[in-house]
Amino acid sequence: MPALLTLPAAPALTRVDPGWSHALTEPTVASAWQAVTGTAIGDDLLEWPPDLLALTEVILQRSEAYRFALSPPAGAHWPPASLPEWPDAVTDAARQWSARAENADVAIPGLLAQEWKALRARVGAPLSELTESRDWRLCQALLTLHAIADEACAGLGVAVCAAGADGVRYRARARELLARTGSLGRIPACLIRVLPKAGTPASGSSARVLSRHAAVQVPGVEARWHKAPARGLTTRPSVTKLNYLLLPWPLRIRESDFRPVAGPLQWLANDPFGFFEFTPCEPLDLDLADRTLAAARDQGGTVDVVILPESAVDHGEIDGLEAVLARHQVTALITGVREHPAQPGRFPRNWVHIGVSVDGRWTHIRQDKHHRWSLDDAQIRQYHLAGALHPHIRWWEAMEVPRRSVQFVELGGGVTLTSLVCEDLAQTDEVAGVIRAVGPTIVVAPLLDGPQLSSRWGARYAGVLADDPGSAVLTLTSFGMAQRSRPPGHHPSPVVALWKGPGQDVREIPLDRRAHGILLSANVSPAVSRSFDGRRPGHDGSEFSGVTARQIRASTTSTQPAHAPAGPAPPPMLTADELTILTSWAEALAEALAFAPTSIEALTADAGPGARWRDELRVCEPSLPLCRAINRMVQTARTAVAARGGPPLDTALLAAENSEPGQSALDGLARAVLRSALQQRHTRQSAKSRRRRTQTGHAA
DSSP states (O other): OOOOOOOOOOOOOOOOOOSOTTTTSOOBHHHHHHHHHSSOOOGGGGGOHHHHHHHHHHHHHHHTGGGGGTSOOTTOOSSOTTOTTHHHHHHHHHHHHHHHHHOTTSOOOHHHHHHHHHHHTTTTSBHHHHHTTSOHHHHHHHHHHHHHHHHTTTTSSSGGGOOSSTTHHHHHHHHHHHHHHSOSSSSOTTTOEEEEOSOOOSSOOSGGGGOSSEEEEOSSSEEEEEEOOOHHHHSOTTOOEEEEEEOOOOSOOOGGGEEEEOOSSOOBTTBOEEEEEEOOSSOOOHHHHHHHHHHHHHHHSOOOEEEOOTTOEEGGGHHHHHHHHHHTTOOEEEEEEEEOOSSTTOOOEEEEEEEEEETTEEEEEEEEOOSOOEEOHHHHHHTTOTTTSOTTSEEEEOOOOOOOEEEEEEEETTEEEEEOOTHHHHOOSHHHHHHHHHOOSEEEEEOOOSOOOTTSHHHHHHHHHHHTTOOEEEEEOOHHHHHHOOOTTOOOOOEEEEEEOTTSOOEEEEOOTTOSEEEEEEEEEEEEEOOTTSOOOEEEEEEEEEEEEEEEOOOSSOSSOTTOOOOOOOOOSSOHHHHHHHHHHHHHHHHHHHHOGGGHHHHHHHHSTTOHHHHHTTOOOOOHHHHHHHHHHHHHHHHHHHHOSSOHHHHHHHHHHSOOTTOOHHHHHHHHHHHHHHHHHHHHHHHHHHHHHHHHHHHO
16 A cells, blocks of 8 residues: 655644624624614613614514514414404504603503513513514514504604694604604614605515504615695695696607717726717707696696606706796696716716795705616617617716615605606615605606507516505606607507506506697595504505596797796795705694694794704704794794684684785795695595594494
């Protein structure tokens, strides 16, 4: 036998502890919360309901114990059999807790204290005890605390949910906190974010179906919540229909509107690519917009929202367009914008402009596009662009890629919208997750795309959001782009828009050859909001139904006087965040006038500068213009309470509807915002009274 080969001894290795020993330890309730927030579970979480909602949702999600509200383990019952009136007990506890959140002298509700004690006694329990339902008492505590906290978040975003005297000041504080930080919670939004919910899915078995009023997101995407008291929704309380004017412009797109541009990225071997930009050679036709709006108003009476496709408007054209819309009393504008770079060597910007008119002044909100369009050989031939862009090169849209964010805009009447630009609709990234968590009433997607056929990608992704969370989706491309899309064997299609609502079939919306726009009308009706944890459903959401479309051909005469001076648009009196805060305090005043007139003075102290709660929540002081506007609203509310000639809500509404001679622009804005909130609250109170009379009549 040959001798064995002897290898030299390996050098001794020094063992380095990578510090993983703690990570390998099974996570507990306490360590899971510590990992997310860097803090321990303490009684301070009982001071602010959104914070407790964040805690319970983190633990329920990470342990997957949320599923036991949908399918309890063997031998267990949900809701707990020991508490037959669990839904009412949860609602009562949430109401009392809302009162305590603004006044520490109020006692902690018994059910909340009981379940919190059960949780605190078990914070060292491994998550596996929850996952495998071995600690059913802990599961019960988490699910009940989650339900109470969610119920106590009612009205923190969409004010339609709030209907009582308890917690008026707490809700106002939370709304200002949301506007300032992007979260309802006191925990920094960079760690965890609590957002209002606008709608809920009709089915499902994820953790999201357990909440009705608020959603918890571990950040990665910035989210902002805006309140804009839209005139078209709020000054006509009996209106249940919205009119959208779709302008699928440019009506003609040339091959030369696409052109290659230099980019900073180097080519890869055997994978050539380049960058292109879309720059229409013709400016926006404001005269045509004016005449189309006149024709649309002639047919529909009003135009509430005007929508244009992706990149339809140059950044410098926004003021002129809004001036035209203002003459026609349009409430809101949603349009794709192309913005040229301010510095050489930078890419252009592609974004959606959301403008809302309040008392004749436009507030602006910006939703950036996050994903570039990529044109391959097939698409270049489909759109007949080979003369401008070489078909053997992959062309990427020349645009800056900003940090991801999503803007939610609450327009009043329970209607909340968000917007996604073209490719962003098709991306299943964290932005889509935030949208599903919040459940906006409508998602508007401006596109630079081919025809919006039910067989194409837009309809597929619209159907996903219509199913979960139940949002209506409207896509809109330009007629010019739809006409350029001519795949082999296909004729050009005039279908420029698509509508998909929850429980509704996909609707293709064409533009007739002689038309310049489409008037899309949709009824706004109450929607059922559900949580699948055993609580009763509510009717505090909104949804669209009865959608109709009419072709609009521009009138032959302009409404713009000849040689009228084109003055600059008046600047906004407040920023978008400040308008949100002003609207939030207007909603609080309306609640107080309806349910607790005696709380007006305490509410006034909270709203003004120097309030201690802002220091406690680390919220900055309001600016001088915002203080003046809030004070103007407070004066109207105080006068209404002192009048004692009828219901304070009605008295204040009458006062807010009558403008004062010589009032400043800021006073006019404050009056308009307060009038909007009072009208919405009055409409809800009237509808509630009608429902009660109907129910009483049926019972009799």
